[in-house]
Every structure is written in C-alpha cells, then in structure tokens.
Amino acid sequence: MTALMALIRKEFASLFGSPTAYLTLTMVALVxxxxxxxxxxxxxxxxxxxxxxxxxxxxxxxxxxxxNLWDAVFFPVMETLGLTLxxxxxxxxxxxxxxxxxxxxxxxxxxxxxxxxQIVLAKFAVTFxxxxxxxxxxxxxxxxxxxxxxxxxxxLSAVYLGLTLHGIGLAAIGLVxxxxxxxxxxxxxxxxAIAFVLWDFGWIQPFVSESMARALDSIALHPRxxxxxxxxxxxxxxxxxxxxxxxxxxxARFSFDMRRVSG
Amino acid sequence: MRExxxxxxxxxxxxxxxxxxxxxxxxxxxxxxxLGGLGLLAALVLGARRLRFTGGPHxxxxxxxxxxxxxxxxxxxxxxxxxxxxADVRLDWTFEQRYDLDASLVDLIxxxxxxxxxxxxxxxxxxxxxxxxxxxxxxxxxxxxxxKAYKIDKVPEKLEDYGIGSSNSLLFxxxxxxxxxxxxxxxxxxxxxxxxxxxxxxxxxxxxxEGEGDPEVTTDLGYGGLASMLATEGYEIRSLVTMSxxxxxxxxxxxxxxxxxxxxxxxxxDAIRRFLARGxxxxxxxxPGVESGLEEILAEWGLRSPDRVVIDPAFGExxxxxxxxxxxxxxVYESHxxxxxxxxxxMTFFCGARTFELRKPEVEDELxxxxxxxxxxWLSDDLGVLDRRGRSVEHAGEAQTYRPIAVAGRYVxxxxxxxxxxxxxxxxxxxxxxxxxxxxxxxxxxxxxxxEREPQIQLRxxxxxxxxxxxxxxxxxxxxYGVGLLVPEALLIVGGVxxxxxxxx
Numbered sequence: 001m002t003a004l005m006a007l008i009r010k011e012f013a014s015l016f017g018s019p020t021a022y023l024t025l026t027m028v029a030l031v032x033x034x035x036x037x038x039x040x041x042x043x044x045x046x047x048x049x050x051x052x053x054x055x056x057x058x059x060x061x062x063x064x065x066x067x068n069l070w071d072a073v074f075f076p077v078m079e080t081l082g083l084t085l086x087x088x089x090x091x092x093x094x095x096x097x098x099x100x101x102x103x104x105x106x107x108x109x110x111x112x113x114x115x116x117x118q119i120v121l122a123k124f125a126v127t128f129x130x131x132x133x134x135x136x137x138x139x140x141x142x143x144x145x146x147x148x149x150x151x152x153x154x155x156l157s158a159v160y161l162g163l164t165l166h167g168i169g170l171a172a173i174g175l176v177x178x179x180x181x182x183x184x185x186x187x188x189x190x191x192x193a194i195a196f197v198l199w200d201f202g203w204i205q206p207f208v209s210e211s212m213a214r215a216l217d218s219i220a221l222h223p224r225x226x227x228x229x230x231x232x233x234x235x236x237x238x239x240x241x242x243x244x245x246x247x248x249x250x251x252a253r254f255s256f257d258m259r260r261v262s263g
Numbered sequence: 264m265r266e267x268x269x270x271x272x273x274x275x276x277x278x279x280x281x282x283x284x285x286x287x288x289x290x291x292x293x294x295x296x297x298l299g300g301l302g303l304l305a306a307l308v309l310g311a312r313r314l315r316f317t318g319g320p321h322x323x324x325x326x327x328x329x330x331x332x333x334x335x336x337x338x339x340x341x342x343x344x345x346x347x348x349x350a351d352v353r354l355d356w357t358f359e360q361r362y363d364l365d366a367s368l369v370d371l372i373x374x375x376x377x378x379x380x381x382x383x384x385x386x387x388x389x390x391x392x393x394x395x396x397x398x399x400x401x402x403x404x405x406x407x408x409x410x411k412a413y414k415i416d417k418v419p420e421k422l423e424d425y426g427i428g429s430s431n432s433l434l435f436x437x438x439x440x441x442x443x444x445x446x447x448x449x450x451x452x453x454x455x456x457x458x459x460x461x462x463x464x465x466x467x468x469x470x471x472x473e474g475e476g477d478p479e480v481t482t483d484l485g486y487g488g489l490a491s492m493l494a495t496e497g498y499e500i501r502s503l504v505t506m507s508x509x510x511x512x513x514x515x516x517x518x519x520x521x522x523x524x525x526x527x528x529x530x531x532x533d534a535i536r537r538f539l540a541r542g543x544x545x546x547x548x549x550x551p552g553v554e555s556g557l558e559e560i561l562a563e564w565g566l567r568s569p570d571r572v573v574i575d576p577a578f579g580e581x582x583x584x585x586x587x588x589x590x591x592x593x594x595v596y597e598s599h600x601x602x603x604x605x606x607x608x609x610m611t612f613f614c615g616a617r618t619f620e621l622r623k624p625e626v627e628d629e630l631x632x633x634x635x636x637x638x639x640x641w642l643s644d645d646l647g648v649l650d651r652r653g654r655s656v657e658h659a660g661e662a663q664t665y666r667p668i669a670v671a672g673r674y675v676x677x678x679x680x681x682x683x684x685x686x687x688x689x690x691x692x693x694x695x696x697x698x699x700x701x702x703x704x705x706x707x708x709x710x711x712x713x714x715e716r717e718p719q720i721q722l723r724x725x726x727x728x729x730x731x732x733x734x735x736x737x738x739x740x741x742x743x744y745g746v747g748l749l750v751p752e753a754l755l756i757v758g759g760v761x762x763x764x765x766x767x768x
Contacts, residue, residue, distance in 0.1 A: 017765065022758025026751045033747030040739050070357070071389070083283075137754070141747035148738050158356040186269050193272035193299070196279040202386070203282045203292070230396055231357030239347040243340025250336030257329030261322035 004118045007109075011126040021130065024092055025137050028084070032138035035080050036073070040145065043072040069152055070231075077142070078159050078229035082222070085167050086199065089131065090191030093174030094184040096123050097252065101182040106259075116256035124175060124249050131167040135160055155231040162228020165241035169221060170195055172248030179255035195221070264309040271302025351403060361393075362400050365449055365724035369404050371456045376406035378437050378459075383415050383422070385430035394431055394447050401452070435459055449724035454495045462497030465516035465714050472504040473555060474524030476548070476689055483695035486521055492697075492707060496719060505531035511538035517714045520547045522689035523555035532556045539564070542679040544713035546706075548689035551617040552646045565630050566670050566685050567620045571644055573613075573666050573687070576658070577637035589648055590614040592700075593668060595635040601671055601684070601705070601712045602633050604722040609701045615649045616688035618642060618666040628674045632667030634686075634705065640666040669705065671712065684709040 015021045046067055100106040109119050139160045146156050174191040181187050200223070201216035208216070217223055224237045278295030282288055355362040372378070380398055384391045402408040413421065415430050425434050425443055433444045435455055442455035469478050478490035478500060490500050503511070503518070508531040511518065518535065539545060539560070547557050551572045558568050575591035594610045596602035605611070611634060621630040641661040669686045690696055692706045704722050711719040
C-alpha cells in the first residue's frame with residue numbers, strides 16, 4: 001500500500017512538475033469559458049430580440065419554446081466540450097505508459113515489489129484525478145454564472161458529471177492505447193481512432209440489423225453521456241463509465257503480461 | 264506492424280471524423296474505414312505471429328491469466344451495467360423537473376398495460392432526444408409497454424395509415440385503438456392516453472339558445488377547449504336548446520349551463536327543476552349582470568347569488584385590461600372532493616365574478632363554499648366596474664370578508680341524491696383562461712363530482728415552461744473576466760513558473 005501511494009505521489013509530482021499539465025488545464029478552462037460565454041451571449045441576444053417590445057416582452061408567449069438555457073447553452077456546450085475531450089484526453093494519456101516503455105523505466109517499475117496491477121491502478125488513478133481536476137477547473141465559470149442567475153445549477157452539475165465521466169472513459173481508452181506501445185504518437189492516434197469508433201455507432205446503423213444497432217448503441221459513448229446533458233443522472237450510465245474504466249485497467253494490465261511474453 | 268497500425272488508426276480517425284463533421288457517410292468515409300480496418304487487421308495478424316514465435320509453453324499461462332482477468336473485468340462491468348439497468352435508478356436534475364411524470368399521467372399509464380408506443384423521427388430533429396427520454400419515463404411506469412422508433416422516411420405506409428405528418432410524433436396503440444400525439448408534452452400525452460382508455464363517463468347536456476357560451480367555438484371567447492376536455496375524459500356532449508325543451512331526456516346525467524345571457528323559458532326552467540328533483544346534476548356558470556332564471560333555481564337549493572361583482576383588492580394590480588381587483592386569484596379552498604390537490608400553491612383565476620350566499624333548505628343538505636376570495640374582498644353594486652380597464656375601484660364601505668365564488672350542494676331527498684355545482688364566473692372556463700393556473704382542474708373536477716365520478720378527480724399535467732429568463736450580459740461579462748479568464752490565466756502563470764524553474768534547476 002505504501003509503495004502504491006509512493007507511486008501515486010511520484011506520478012502526481014511528475015505530472016505537475018511539467019508545464020504540460022498546466023497548459024492542458026489552461027486550455028480546457030479557457031475553451032470552456034469562451035464557449036460558454038459565447039453561447040450565453042447568443043442566448044441573451046436571441047431572447048432580447050424575441051422579447052423586444054414590438055414582439056410582446058418576456059411576459060408573453062412569443063418566445064419560442066426552443067429558446068431556453070437548456071437548448072441554447074447547456075446542450076451545445078456539452079456537445080462541443082464532449083468532442084473537445086475526445087481530442088484532448090488522448091494527448092494527455094499518450095505519455096503515461098508509452099514514455100516509460102520508450103525509456104525502459106517500466107522495467108524498473110516491474111522490478112520493484114509493485115505488481116503490474118498496482119502500477120496500472122496508480123497510473124489510472126492519477127489520470128482520472130487529473131481529468132476530474134480538469135473538469136472542476138472548467139466548471140468554475142459556468143457554475144458561478146448560472147448560480148448568479150439563480151437557475152439550473154443542478155442541471156449544470158449533471159452536465160459536468162456527465163462530462164467528467166466521459167473524460168474518465170476516454171482516459172481509460174487512451175491509457176490502454178498508451179500501454180500497448182512505446183510510441184506516444186501511435187498511442188494518441190489509436191486513442192482518437194478508438195474513441196471515434198466508440199463515440200456513436202450511427203454510421204454503422206444502415207449496414208446492420210435493428211437489434212445489432214441497439215446493441216452497438218448501448219456501448220457507444222455519446223448516447224450515454226448525452227443523457228446527462230438532458231439533466232438525467234442514471235445509475236446505469238454511471239456504471240457504464242465505471243465499467244469502461246475497469247475493463248481499461250484490466251486490458252492495460254494485460255499489456256504487462258504481453259510484454260513479459262514478447263520481450 | 265506499428266506503421267500499419269498507425270496508418271489504420273489514422274484512416275479510421277479521418278473516416279469517422281468526416282462522418283461526424285458532415286453527418287454523411289460518403290465514399291471518403293467508406294474508403295478510409297475500409298483501408299483503416301484492413302491495416303489494423305494486418306497489424307493484428309503480424310502481432311499475433313510475433314507473439315507465437317516469441318511465446319513458448321511457459322508464456323501460455325501468463326497470457327491466459329491476463330486474458331482471464333480481462334474477461335472477468337468485462338463480465339463484471341457488463342453484469343453491473345445490466346444490474347443498474349434493471350435497478351432503474353435515475354435522478355431528474357432538470358430545473359423544471361421535466362422527467363418526473365405527473366401523478367395523474369402515471370395513474371393513467373398503469374391502467375393501460377400492453378401499451379405500444381412508436382416514435383417517428385428525423386435523425387436531425389433535436390427534439391427527439393427529449394421525446395425519447397419522456398417515452399423511456401412512460402415505459403418505466405407501465406406494464407409491458409413496448410417502444411419502437413422509426414425513421415420517418417423509412418415507413419411511409421405507417422405515416423399514411425395513422426395520419427402522421429411530421430417528425431417527433433408519437434403513436435400510442437392498444438388493442439384496436441390508437442392515438443397520435445404530434446407535439447409530445449405530458450399534457451398532450453395524458454389526453455391521448457385518456458382517449459385510448461375510452462372511459463364512458465355519462466351524458467352532459469349543454470344548454471343552448473339564450474346566448475350561452477358556445478362549446479363549439481375555438482376562439483378565446485368560446486368553450487371548445489372545455490367541451491374537448493369533457494369528451495376526452497369520457498363524456499358525451501349534447502346540445503339542449505331551452506326554447507324547445509319540455510323535459511330533460513332520461514339518459515342525460517348532467518346539465519351544463521354556461522352563462523345564459525337572457526331569461527330561460529319558464530317551461531325549460533320547470534324541466535330543469537324536475538330533472539334535479541329526480542337526481543340529475545347541474546353545473547351552472549353564472550355572470551354578474553344577468554338573471555336567466557337559473558339563479559332562482561339555485562336559490563331554491565340554498566345557493567343564492569346576489570347580482571353584484573366581487574372586488575378582491577388582495578390581487579388588485581391591474582393587468583391593464585380589467586379594473587383593479589375585478590379578477591381575483593383564488594387560493595382559499597374548502598376541503599371537498601372538487602378541490603382535492605388545490606391549495607395556496609395551486610390557484611385558480613376568475614374575472615368578473617359574482618358570489619353566493621349559502622342557506623341550507625334542509626338540515627341534512629351539504630352546502631360548501633369550495634373556492635373563496637381572500638378576506639379582503641367586498642361586493643360592488645356597480646356592474647360598470649367590469650368595463651373600467653386598469654382603473655382602481657373605490658371601496659364603498661361594504662364589509663370585507665371571504666366571498667364564495669364556487670359553491671357545491673349535495674342533497675338527498677327520498678333516497679334520491681342531487682348534486683349542484685355553481686360558479687359565479689364563466690370566463691374562467693373559456694378557451695382564453697381554461698388552461699390558466701388550475702382552472703381546468705377546478706371545472707373538470709367539479710363536473711366529475713357533480714356526475715358522481717369522484718375517482719376521476721385529479722390534477723392534470725401542466726405545461727412545464729422552459730427557463731427563458733436572460734442572464735444579464737453585464738453580469739456574464741464580469742464573470743467572464745473575473746473567473747472565466749482569471750482561472751486559466753493563473754494556471755498559465757503557474758505552469759510558466761514551473762517550466763522556468765525546471766529549466767534553471
């Protein structure tokens with residue numbers, strides 16, 4: 001346990017000892033703030049156009065139903081951030097195992113009394129915590145803006161819970177890719193490819209049966225985290241992302257076995 | 264092998280990326296996906312061959328152990344997900360509690376086992392995701408509910424058969440009956456399911472011929488909404504022209520009088536008296552300034568209605584179309600089946616109402632003031648206040664107290680039970696105000712009670728308006744500078760300091 005904690009501390013120190021972590025946090029926080037502000041500004045503008053005096057004002061029913069915080073702000077922000085994470089998270093995870101492998105330091109790790117399972121657990125835990133921190137940092141501005149308006153803070157929390165779980169799922173995929181290669185480039189590109197494949201199986205639906213389409217839909221990322229953007233927090237979707245992380249850890253651990261076998 | 268894998272992954276990324284960007288699965292996407300798949304397959308074969316050559320008999324248990332762990336993780340993850348699916352725990356964190364179905368809708372769904380729901384959609388229609396969640400919620404509450412979704416362009420014969428014209432339409436089927444909802448809201452679904460239930464609640468005769476409100480008119484001043492709702496909840500609506508009435512038909516359960524504007528023929532009034540005496544029900548909506556003869560009948564049953572206008576200064580702020588205090592918001596309800604669920608938070612809205620005074624004709628009679636004004640209300644003899652738009656009405660020294668606006672009487676004479684509901688306003692049930700606040704529930708529950716159909720009394724689903732208030736731009740901008748940009752700036756500075764220290768270390 002002490003060794004595991006030491007490894008987690010070492011991973012944290014290594015992560016925050018380099019400017020990459022700060023740059024990633026900065027980029028995600030900045031992109032979130034700008035996207036959120038832009039949608040909020042656009043929402044306000046459209047609302048005022050509809051509510052201008054010659055169209056009846058806020059009291060009337062002249063504002064179309066689809067112009068609301070939910071559709072005009074939360075949903076597009078969630079969609080854009082979801083895709084941003086697909087792009088950003090594999091860049092974050094590409095070095096975790098691949099760098100150690102390229103430098104040969106993974107051999108040193110294995111030679112300590114840490115088991116492959118513990119090594120994988122430590123690396124996954126640190127990455128998941130970083131993803132959570134990244135989403136928390138990006139949550140600050142939208143949360144304060146929404147809280148000042150006195151509306152929808154709970155819904156926004158659901159959106160961010162969904163985004164955090166989505167980020168954790170993507171991190172699990174990225175870490176698996178990183179665990180099987182010593183090339184950071186291969187890790188990143190394969191992470192993107194697998195994330196894109198798992199994102200949404202809408203593209204394959206014309207070629208498969210309805211039941212197969214439903215089965216594929218149930219393992220896709222987008223429908224799972226999409227329901228969070230609707231304000232629905234379901235145990236099923238939370239467990240899906242937790243399961244993805246668990247399977248990711250098992251596969252990453254398997255990479256150590258493969259390394260022992262293939263040399 | 265790595266080069267092949269890299270090329271394969273890049274091709275798949277671009278193939279799917281182009282699909283997500285354009286939402287079109289064209290030659291570019293197809294070619295990239297095919298080549299990418301082939302590349303990955305080749306890389307996999309090469310990898311497997313390498314594994315076979317490097318791995319000996321000693322390595323087999325290691326690989327099998329690793330694969331076993333992966334398999335176990337997949338089984339655990341799959342089982343846990345399925346378990347959570349069946350446990351069906353979900354929280355609605357929307358501001359409007361949009362997916363917490365109304366109790367009345369849940370009751371209705373439970374009464375319709377084996378319901379089949381079909382969703383017709385266009386994949387690009389953004390409303391679909393919300394409708395799917397609503398349908399999921401309905402399916403959760405029903406027994407053996409089956410849900411299917413159809414792309415609207417794939418099933419032209421179904422569109423033709425059921426008269427479906429647009430995306431985001433729901434088709435509800437049960438046995439040989441069906442209902443289509445084109446803009447699915449809880450209220451619309453509730454009404455469709457009620458029609459599917461095909462309740463036979465009785466016959467309502469609507470008095471006509473003396474300037475009463477018209478149940479066939481769908482404009483603001485008409486009562487088409489009320490008639491439609493009565494039909495939805497199982498009543499057969501018939502017109503009864505009072506000029507030619509000698510006797511109310513035996514199969515009529517209830518009379519509905521919507522503010523007659525002239526005196527009803529004495530012969531018709533006598534027919535109404537006989538109808539009530541033999542246990543018929545009466546729902547009478549009155550208006551100030553009119554004496555149609557119904558007031559006389561109501562007085563005979565202990566429901567006297569002086570021809571004066573209720574002024575309630577508690578809700579005196581004028582909307583600009585009426586005199587101040589003429590349109591009371593009612594939140595004082597007596598405990599009665601009609602007012603089940605109505606309270607301070609479930610108000611009703613009246614405009615230009617008269618009041619009632621209750622005097623029991625017999626000791627056993629039950630008379631109740633089911634809905635009353637605030638304690639500050641008084642009565643005005645000046646009917647002209649109804650036309651004084653936006654002006655204040657001077658208090659003429661009349662005592663201020665609670666004034667009944669809706670009253671209900673239950674009478675048992677020789678084992679025959681008669682029920683009467685009288686309301687001192689008819690506008691509240693017009694198309695203009697029917698769906699304002701809880702007006703619809705008051706009139707519908709009043710009709711159900713008068714028709715002795717208490718189990719049908721409930722509060723119906725309301726339209727849940729979405730959040731359409733602006734977040735002030737100045738505030739948003741302050742927040743952007745104060746938090747949105749400050750946090751990334753601070754992070755960048757810290758990152759820069761770390762980088763410089765590492766370089767100089």
